[in-house]
Amino acid sequence: MTIWRALLRMPWHLLLLAALLVSVGALALYSASQGSWQPWAGRHIVRAAVGLAMVLVVAFVDINLIRRMSYAFLVLAVLVLAALMVVGSGSGVARWISIGGMNVQPSEPAKIAVILALARYFDGQPLDRFQSIITYLPALAMIALPFLLVLKQPDLGTALMLALGGLSIIFAAGLPWRYVIGSIAVVVASVPVLWSQLHAYQKARVMTFLNPEADILGAGYQITQSKIALGSGGFFGKGFLMGSQSQLNYLPEKQTDFVFTMIGEEFGFAGNLFILMVYLAICLFILRISYRVKSRFSRLSCIGIAMMLFFYMFVNVGMVTGLLPVVGAPLPLISYGGTAMLTVFLGLGIVASAIIHDRREQ
């Protein structure tokens, strides 16, 4: 394959849409620091440029090489998460590792590792086994191990998103409907058991979500302020740099988890809807690519990546609009924060590789 052909087949539309989101993010971060490139907006752009470059690099890696490496990635991810547990156990929270002065959250790229390993697993299964429940049990184990490690960090939001991304691959691989419905029933039934396993702060978040007024100084404060900021933005917003809720520091975490709220206050319903549409477009384009690529591995990987990206967006927007509890989830490409952005670009790189190196199923 020539470089020229590869560049022609590169999914430029995806990269363009991603760049659009990065630009929106840079504007929002510029506003979050009261009209300054410091400390967030400038670094956001630099990181995004590195990320785009990474997409191009990953795109040239043969998807088959990625397929062969996918189990290794999962093992690596689990090992790092387990090591983090041991190292970070002293402080109680073990989410971050420092690589060259940058703080990286290994649970984010672990999502990709789970997706690739599952795609590889189903890629290797003989056809006649897809109707049997036995086939799906190892897949569940591949999700459960990293899920539990991330849950213990403790990071409920990321753990749930990791699990949902993996489960959507099991669903896409063709889990018979009776099991789909059965497992939904099991999940509903196990809610009380799960509840007792949650940390006090996680319970508080859920309780706050159910009744935000009760806790006006804690997480409920964030949601109440977020709703006021969004609602007061109206249809077209208060204007760039004019969001009083954000500029007066009412809004907490406005550069990370609540950046969508800040955009909503300054650009209104129109601005928010625009972001939703761009995200949806990226997700649907990736699903369309999954429809076109021939290899089963590529197909399932693309579906998993599309779902991962969608869950990022859905959980974050659901959270800031008060539909979901505050679990601490960023809005990738827009929020300030390197790891989620890196994970999304990694995903886009794999999609690009899948489309560039697609050939007949062997």
Next chain:
Amino acid sequence: MSKKGKKDLRRAISRRGLLLAGGQLALTGLLAGRLYQLQVAQSSRYKGLSDRNQFDMRVVSPRRGRLYDRNMRLLAGNAESFQLRVTPLFVDDLERTLAALLKIVDLTPDQIKNVLETAKKVPSFQDIVVRDDLSQRELARLAVRSALLSGVSFGRSLRRIYPQGILGCHVTGYVSPVTRNEIEADQTLRALPDLGTGKIGIEFTHEQRLRGVPGRERIEVNAKGQPIRVFQDVAASAGQDLRLSLDMGIQLHAADALRQGRLTPVKLGSSEVQKAIAENAELRAHIAVGDEMVLRDEKKRLVPPESGAAVVIDVETGGVVSLVSAPMFDPNLFTGRLLTRDWQRLNNHPRTPLLNRAISGLYAPGSTFKMVVGLAALEAGVISQKTRFSCPGHMELGNAKFHCWRKDGHGAVNLVSALEQSCDVFFYEIALKTGIKKIKDMARRLGLGDSTGLDLPGEKSGIVPSHEWKLAHHGKVWTPGETVVAGIGQGYVLATPLQLAVMTARIANGRKAVTPRLLTNDMTSPDDFAPLDIAPAALDVVRQGMIKVMYGGLGTARSHKLADTLGGMAGKTGTVQVKRITKAQREEGIISNIDRPWAERDHALFVAYAPIKKPRYAIAVVVEHGGSGSAAAAPVARDIMAKTIQTLGVA
């Protein structure tokens, strides 16, 4: 077949992918609907909230409960103090403003860092406290210059004050700022910046009752962040006021009597005294922590006040009328910013003023323990009231020789006259006959060997030894010689001054196991005390001995009688060796107490109850290194008892 199967599977995956795409569309639609609801349908409501109703919550500290003495004299209250605040919204450059403030008021680098960090986290219109407890001087300087510093303002807050100064220090304890450890144990303390928490004394024991429950204020601010109105959301409920059984008049008298002892107070102002203070670190240490007293001893030397403890309790109710431990300190040192200087002075003080000697100081009870041994012997039946022993000045047991304090001996003595003259040999004899087990049993019933349960932290249990105790703590078997030594309250026996007061109160009361209490709020009814369970006849003999101590011709405290108009007093002296007297010293003749270094002098003890006919108050006095119980402790106890009966009567 295989090819068709693969195709089917690919179709199946695509179908599922399509379903997922549909799901994405539906969920995005849900989000869009939610956004429409918030931003279009309900927008005007939220605009209103944003414009007019931007609000902030503030936690309101509750007023801490006050402490009073029995006559409602304030022991611990709350005074207003001024704090310096900045409002980041109105400050152009916070770091520069803080640098400017640093030139006007005392600020540590930590305080500055703290302000800068807080400013990043809270809404910019919210005031941040830069410094608490501004001095008058700082206020004056700020008043002149703060006009030039925009965003800088003053606020009022509360500060704990102890209007009685050093007098109540060991009872009230003190309050100081909340520590990091306390916040980790109790998250609600994070929101309670005023006053802080009790660290010792009643302030510590009754922290929960005194603290109260914080309230919440809702502050409305406009879109520019200026506060418009303050609503009280939840009112703070003040802590409970507590009333103590202490009488500050008696407390003052007790503190002065104990600290002066036989010494003569001098005026602090004279140049001789100033020079002595400059040269003598021990004098300086006392004055630096608020114990401002300098005295002259028999040898005309300038010395600091005596150390020790005095406890007066009500024989009927157990109410603690006075509880003094010396040296004392000023609890007000802790309430604002405790200066490192003051903290070092308290910690490096040669006589540990923070130690509450009345409840945490352990002393051998010495001859004050003889009532316990006498009661145990009477109860065991090894002696009667009339049993006599001859005292030749020592007793021999095996190879050991146990000396009486009087070299020439007391001749033939019975229990009453042995108590009167404090004959050691008599008690050596009856202790041996009674055995340590029964002595221990009697001591425990009189309140020794276990904490009394007074509501002050850090109370010590003391030691009443036994066979089992020695085996457990020293791994050795109890010897008869140790019983002999225990017979005069030495050796392993240890008690706190409070326990000695309780012991005396129980002997005086005769019916109930009186237990000391400080709070009148929840004073137990005297009927609730457990029965004492000691034969009244035996108690009567011992009380006769205690009366003879004061009124007998040879009584050890006969020169310190309480006036008959006040009902008279019965007591017992105790003198406890701190440094062993060697055989060589004994032969040379013992060096007089006053010529030894302070730390090697004997402890002086005295316990007493009054009036004789219908006992109402019991007292225990310990003067550390004060010399003999009869000369150093008895007059102090007599003075305090006189003041107690004059003040409170005996009704």
